[in-house]
Amino acid sequence: MAGSSLRADGKPSFLARPMSRKAALITSGSALVAGLLLGGGAGGAGAQSEVTSLKDQVASLETDVADAETVAVENDTALADARADLDEALNDLATATAGLETATAQVTEMQTAATASQTELDARAARISVLEGQLSARTVQAPAAQAPAAQAPAAPASTYYDNCMAARNAGAAPVRTGDPGYGRHLDRDGDGIGCE
Known part of the structure; x- marks a missing residue:
C-alpha cells in the first residue's frame, strides 16, 4: 500500500500524508455536511x-366520495319515489276503506229493511x-142455513122427455147428465148436455 500512496516524484500522496487536526476537523465537517446534503436529497426524493403516493390516495378518495355522492343522490331519488308510491297506496287504501264502510252501511240498511219487510209480510200472512x-x-155456516131454502123441487125420478121441446x-x-129426464136421444153431440 505504501507503494501506491507515493507520487511519481517519491513524495507521499495527499491522502497518504498525515493530516493536521484542523484539516481533519474541516474534512470531517465537510463530509458531515455532504452526508447531510446527500441524505436530505435522498430523504427529499423519498x-x-x-x-406523490398521498396525492394518488387523495385522488382515489375524491373519486370514491364522488361515487358515494352519486349513489346517495340515486338513493334519495329512489326513496322519494318509494315515499310517493307509499302515499299513493295509502290514498288508495283510504278510498277502499271509505268504500267498504259505505257498502257495509248499505248492507246494514238493506238488512234492516229486509227484516222490516219480513215482519210486515209475517203480519199480513x-x-x-x-x-x-x-x-x-x-x-x-151459510150453506147450512140456506140449504133448505136453496133446494129446488125435485123432479120425479121417472121423468122422461120425448124431445127437447118437451124438456x-x-x-x-x-138437461145435463145426471139430471132427471136426461137421455141420449136429447144429447145429439154426446157432450153430456142435452137440449142446448
Whole structure:
C-alpha cells in the first residue's frame, strides 16, 4: 500500500500524508455536511415519492366520495319515489276503506229493511190466515142455513122427455147428465148436455 500512496516524484500522496487536526476537523465537517446534503436529497426524493403516493390516495378518495355522492343522490331519488308510491297506496287504501264502510252501511240498511219487510209480510200472512179462517167459518155456516131454502123441487125420478121441446116446456132445458129426464136421444153431440 505504501507503494501506491507515493507520487511519481517519491513524495507521499495527499491522502497518504498525515493530516493536521484542523484539516481533519474541516474534512470531517465537510463530509458531515455532504452526508447531510446527500441524505436530505435522498430523504427529499423519498418525501417526493411519499407526496406523490398521498396525492394518488387523495385522488382515489375524491373519486370514491364522488361515487358515494352519486349513489346517495340515486338513493334519495329512489326513496322519494318509494315515499310517493307509499302515499299513493295509502290514498288508495283510504278510498277502499271509505268504500267498504259505505257498502257495509248499505248492507246494514238493506238488512234492516229486509227484516222490516219480513215482519210486515209475517203480519199480513197472519191477517190473511185470520181472514181465511173467518171466511171458512162463514162459508160453512151459510150453506147450512140456506140449504133448505136453496133446494129446488125435485123432479120425479121417472121423468122422461120425448124431445127437447118437451124438456123446454117443462123448464128443464138444458138437461145435463145426471139430471132427471136426461137421455141420449136429447144429447145429439154426446157432450153430456142435452137440449142446448
